[in-house]
Amino acid sequence: MMNFKDLDFLVEKLRELDNGKNHILITGNIKVGKSTLLDAFIKKYYKNSKIDGIMTELVITDKFRIELFRYGTDKRFIIGERVSDMKFYDDVFLKKSYEFMEDFKNNDILVFDEIGNKEGHLIDYCKKLISLFEENRIFAVLKKAGNPVVDNLDKLENYVIFDLDKFYE
Known part of the structure; x- marks a missing residue:
C-alpha cells in the first residue's frame, strides 16, 4: 500500500505516460489534487506551448459557487451556486463555453478542468466536446462517475487515463 502525495513524483509519473501526442486525462476522487497535478505538469513541461481551454472552479465564500473561465484569463462567470440547494445556470455555461470554443485557434493543447457530471444532461455540448x-x-481533469467523456472514450484514439486514486490506495 502506497500513501504519498508528492507532487513532483506525480508529475514525473504523468510524464512517463506522455508521448507528446496523446490526450492526457486525469481522474480521481474529489479534492485528491487533479487540478493541482495538471497545473504543475503544464508548468514543468508545457510552459512554452500555446494553450487554451475551459476551466471551472469551486469557490467557497459565504456560499458555494462554481465559476467558469477561459484558460489564462481572469474574467469569471458564475455557472452554479448554492443558496439552499445547488442551482446551475446552464444558459451561462453554454453561452460562454461555446464562445470560448469558437475562439480556439492554432493551439498546441486545449485544457478542460473539470469535465464532470455538469455536462451529462447537455447532449449537444458533449458532442462538441468529443469533436474537439x-x-x-487535450489535457483534461475528469470526474469519474457518470462522466460523458469517460462514457465516450471508446470513440477516441491515443489517450491515457492517469487515475490519481491509485496513488492513494
Whole structure:
C-alpha cells in the first residue's frame, strides 16, 4: 500500500505516460489534487506551448459557487451556486463555453478542468466536446462517475487515463 502525495513524483509519473501526442486525462476522487497535478505538469513541461481551454472552479465564500473561465484569463462567470440547494445556470455555461470554443485557434493543447457530471444532461455540448478531441490535443481533469467523456472514450484514439486514486490506495 502506497500513501504519498508528492507532487513532483506525480508529475514525473504523468510524464512517463506522455508521448507528446496523446490526450492526457486525469481522474480521481474529489479534492485528491487533479487540478493541482495538471497545473504543475503544464508548468514543468508545457510552459512554452500555446494553450487554451475551459476551466471551472469551486469557490467557497459565504456560499458555494462554481465559476467558469477561459484558460489564462481572469474574467469569471458564475455557472452554479448554492443558496439552499445547488442551482446551475446552464444558459451561462453554454453561452460562454461555446464562445470560448469558437475562439480556439492554432493551439498546441486545449485544457478542460473539470469535465464532470455538469455536462451529462447537455447532449449537444458533449458532442462538441468529443469533436474537439478529434481535432486537438487535450489535457483534461475528469470526474469519474457518470462522466460523458469517460462514457465516450471508446470513440477516441491515443489517450491515457492517469487515475490519481491509485496513488492513494
